[in-house]
Amino acid sequence: MKQEKIDKVPAWLDFTQSATGLILALFIMGHILFEASILVSNELMYKVTLMFEGYYFFGETYPGIVSFLAAAIFILFIVHAALALRKFPSSYQQYKIIREHTTRMQHEDSSLWMIQVITGFMMFFIGSVHLYIMMSQPSNIGPYASSHRVVAEFMGPLYFMLLLAVISHAFIGLYRLALKWGFMEGKHPEISRAKFKLLMKAMIAVYIIVGLSSLGKYTYIGLTHDFSDGVKYKSQTIHMENH
Amino acid sequence: MKIIYTDVLIIGGGLAGLRVATGVKERGHDAIILTLVPPKRSHSAAAQGGMQASLANSKMGEGDNEDVHFGDTIRGSDWGADQEVARMFVHCAPKAIRELAAWGVPWSRVQKGDRTAIINAQKVTITEKEEAHGLITARDFGGTKKWRTCYTSDGTGHSMLYAMDNKAHEKEVEIHERMEAISLITDNGRCYGTVARNLMTGELVAYVSKTTTVATGGYGRIYSVSTNAIICQGIGQALALETGIATLGNMEAIQFHPTAIVPVGILTTEGCRGDGGLLLDKDGYRFMPDYEPDKKELASRDVVSRRMTEHIRKGKGVKSRYGDHLWLDITNLGREHIEKNLREVKEICENFLGIDPAVSWIPVRPTQHYSMGGIRTKYTGESQTLKGLYSCGEAACWDLHGFNRLGGNSVSETVVAGMLVAEYISNFCDSPESSMQIHSSKIESALKCEKNKLEALLTKENGEDTYVLRRRMEEIMMDKVGIFRNEKDLQEAVDELEELLKRSKNIEVFRSKSRAANPALVNAYRTQKMLKVALTVAYGALLRQESRGAHSREDFPARDDENWLKRTITSWPDANQTMPSVSYEEIPVATMELPPGFRGYGQDLTKHHHETKMRLSTVEAVQKRLEEEGASRFEIQNALMPYLDKLPKKYRQINERLGENI
């Protein structure tokens, strides 16, 4: 048999898009849950931020860790976006064709992809803003600091949009990822697909409820808290000099 | 004026046409296929149940060989078949199926060990041999002594056609799609190709070739209800007829399939009964054992169709708004079997009847299914009277099927005939006599003639409505040239069809005047052709005063070998004739390997030929003597009716099978 040298790049591009997508989706799943710690108490949320700043490992906080994490995610985000861009309609003509197609077909999975395109497009901007802030102001995360950003710095509406976009994008993406690679498809792929789809919808619902509740809580704190002392949170149990 | 030259022109892109094209291509000749539809959409795809080839791999096929297949085919044909052709066919069928296996058909295979099957409504266990594991398996079909019908689920024709078309792609066969041949170009007693019309643009093109092969399938659509695809309109036969030189054989031999669904006439495969399905009447009573205690549901197709009709006539049919029908019950086969081996049947039941055949009975009745008749050819596939014109597959009558075709022999015939005819055509093309001697003015006038005819249809005023003529023809054929025939009906049919033919010269294409893609225009010129074909069928049936195979005369219920052991030959020498010319071709008893006998269905009414007895005793004597001398079955066969020298050299080898010739 002839053994030609094959061009492996397309395989790697496809794999990398899937892999970055998977990591980002898993990250988001964790992110929103951690952030929802505010629903339990300000104290818990504070501890979570401390954890990410390395307090429980080093005994003191290094906001640089958060910067580093945000930068890493940002890179994944950019790689993922760049790869996903290949699949986007590349002209108005193409956009029109795919719009007409999905409208005509009334086909759920095609429409879901359109949602991903739109949410993906949204995230180019709002996702970037969010990631940049996290990178540049890593220490400004906390029950009060975050609330202040949501309300006083007018990030609330942006977060609201980002939340809807990122959750739907992530779970639709995970669903598609499973089907794309035949993950756990079993003997009856159509049945596992139906199950995955149900799971996807349930997760979107749960995460939107959780995410919106947290956002509500931050907004509430942002509106009611007295920020005259600054945005730092004073923990009852952990006392740090530089915090 | 567009003229395309080639060596081998093939009209029709079904199994037979594709196999011819592939074969001549391999021999180094240029081939062009003209086809109405993409080849993969040909009616060959609709063959569900299987292809007969005596491989003898499965337990129930043990002991099968060419001799058994030959006997079944001849008995099935009611001794109407050409026995030499049948011998050539049964000898090559195993080769054809193995070739297709190599070309990609995923034939269902033997699974060693025990399996359950339904035979005669009983569950039985069949133990397949270890050494047969993985070889091509077979199912039971009507009228066969062994389980010989090889299959891929119930999509046999589909998978064969796809493999064949793909092979044609590999061989770079040129395929001109949506090109309809509308007349054959002849000069000096030789066929030089065709005038074709592009169905998309309306352009007329002359294809000029050394040989022209008609592989356009049957003419089922002259009936109002048929299992055939709607393109099976007998146009190929009409083209041959309209040359005035080529002849058609046994056009009255029309097969009715017992189990097409009601009302739309879509086929459910014979495999349903082969796998153990039953026929039931309105009381849910299994009636076939009463009529045919031996073969029951698996009697030959013509027999089952007649018995069903008889039973319906006794008032045992199920009443419906579309007329009476009977039930096909495959519920006993079990869901697993149906979903694996009868998938198309299941889909058809779901889509067209809205029922699940694993739990409900299927409404069926006998429906026009196959045309045994066709362009009369020699064993080489060449017309007996028009040089350079070839035909094979259902379109032809080289005469493998006589008056009744066995289920599973049709797709088998297409590939075997294609394989052989490709060689004969190549031989001809290799010979100096193949060089073309036709003046371009002849081609031009052929083109002009067709152009004028089309213009006349489009510009005629106060003419006849095509649909009216067409529908009437279909009704006549259905009502008067059906399963049971009689003089009164046939005479009426012939008279009225002749009248319709006269009227058809006056057809006007109403409203739709486009010269390009125009379904109304197509319908108009095809109807003119179909009427001629219908007349050959009805007239042949009227003249044949006996019952043989599928041709069943109520007024002449006996098979009459003395007077009618012959083929009906029809032609249309003068374009102004309103009736076909008919002559007969004797089927010689003296050279038969299997002399005429009783088929074993119902009462034996046969009026034997005066030579039959003598031939029978000769055959028996030869057999006895050679057997005593310890001759092989091949030697005995050769002594009775030699045929191998007629086959192309490459196909003369003996077939290997388990336990034989290995």
Next chain:
Amino acid sequence: MSEEKSPRTLKIDVLRYDPNDKNDFPHIERFEVLEADGMTLYIVLNEIREHLDNSLMFDFVCRAGICGSCSMLVNGRPTLACSTLTSKLDAHITLAPLPLFKLIKDLSIYTGEWMRYLNEHLETWIHAKEEVLNFDKLEERMDPALADEIYELDRCVECGCCVAGCGTIQMKPSFVGAVGLNKVARYHLDPRDKRSDEEYYELIGDENGVFGCMTLLGCEDVCPKDLPLQSKIAYLRRMMMKTALKN
């Protein structure tokens, strides 16, 4: 109340256009047909042609759901018209030709050319080691379950529904679509085909092949033959990834 309901009048909107007619332009034409028992779109369209407009162009061949000729958009979705019962649809039905394929006239499209190109491009035939095989000998053995599995994929009728149902190919017509990928999966499965993984990679290891698929699954959901397209495309994706890793 009476059990016999009076039959519905079907309103059939057909997207019509004759590219051969310079004065014509795509337009919708409405036909009204009285519904009958067990009526399919095959019957509907033939009634229209016979009684209302003899110039209406459409393609049927087997009219039994076997040949794949009559694919069209029924209420926007690609499907085989012959096996579509009107009783399963609303009284208002829209019919349009499949997009992407060359239009011949009205509902008639030229799928043959497209599919032939695809087959030639993907070389959808058995690539055997030796060309001359002896067919007098016993056939090569094959595992019965494998034969069934190959047949499962061989059931494709090239109707083009998956192509019309695929969002990707609408935007990028050079994509081979589910029909092409399914064929490759079929030959990849077939032990008689001796092509190496690398040769298959050459065929479909790019954005026009399996890596172009965005898993919109229109193909899977409209395939009239219920082919396991989703699962086979996933299989190919894994195979091609493995091949890339191997090299």
